Amino acid sequence: MASSKRVAGSEIANRIRQRICLSGGTEGGSVLHEGALAIEFGLSRTPIRQVLQRLAYERLVQVQSGVGTIVATLDPEHRAEHKRVAVALLMASADCGQQVAVPLQARLEISALAGMLENDGDMDEVAIFDMYAQFLDIMAGLAVDTILEDALRASQWRLTRWYMHDFAKDPEEGRRRLLGLLQVARQAAETGDRSGLYTVVARDVRGR
Template sequence: MNRASKAETALDSIRRDICIHASDGETVLHETELSRRFGMSRTPIRQILQRLAYERLVQTRSGVGTVVTPLLEQDRLRDLRSYKGIIDAILRHDLPALSVSQHADILALEGFARSMQPDDPELQYELLTRLHAGLAQLVEDPVLADAFSASFWRAVRWYMRDLAADPGRATERLKGQIADITGYADRRAADLFARVRDNTRG
């Protein structure tokens, strides 16, 4: 495994842990422990933490270090409105039609969603990861794509919190959202993004 793919794997793993397992308490991420866990030097670990800080999943606290950003209810509306605003910006651009393969990947999400159980946050997170992968590759502007990804993971973290609080309700809501999203007009990226935006609460 090369350095880039190793770093990406570590980033994905830490992000997953934060979204699924991090409580609203103060969770400290120690560079030394992360370096040991992923078999990497502290420099790429530091770069990963910088990326997570850009996504507002972690923050630096004086005298403490890097901590998981607490989810404060007063920030929910701001985060979700920002996410929807970025999708609005994406919709102002000419979007490519989905390829047959991309279209098939999006349609497959509905079957994936039907298999979800309320007590399986890992599977739900995997579904959202696949949705992100399908959407991100359609945004050709690299700056906008980066902003979309950062805001997407904040929205995912809010969803995972809702899932922990009320698994049944959150799961049924996500199933309904995925069913609507995958009903987008054949291969039209603009309709796909519009449905993602309209299915985002906030």
């Protein structure tokens, strides 16, 4: 059914990201039809195409010749490699972020996320996804270089897909993992040390 009102491109991107991350599978390959999405969100194909291009830049989707835009595959055999790449990018961010402070707004946002999960231990998969997405946005936004920021976003979205895949299998453990991440991130952020913040997040990735 067509949407009753037009939806902003950023909101469409968020909805599609959520669908991809909560799909429950790792095989990928699902086709995202521009026409169907245009009807759903009440837009022409042009803004939908722009959204899909953004998601391709984040490596959530890819264009396959003769098929169109498809959801990128997550191969379990490559998970360890995905983790190593994410850690390397986080440590590069830590290196580049030495002597650079964590802005007050970022500290407040990380603290708020940790507090929300501490106060609600029964969050469902949508809420958990939203928290990962917000934390990802904070961490990528703290990168001191735009190229590094883009690479961080792509690697962290790939990790988020893995984390939500794990959450579907064991929600309690998934919530515990996210809470642990947010708590150590809050503690590091409160010191104001951007390099230290990236380092503790990298340590969390290594431990998963």
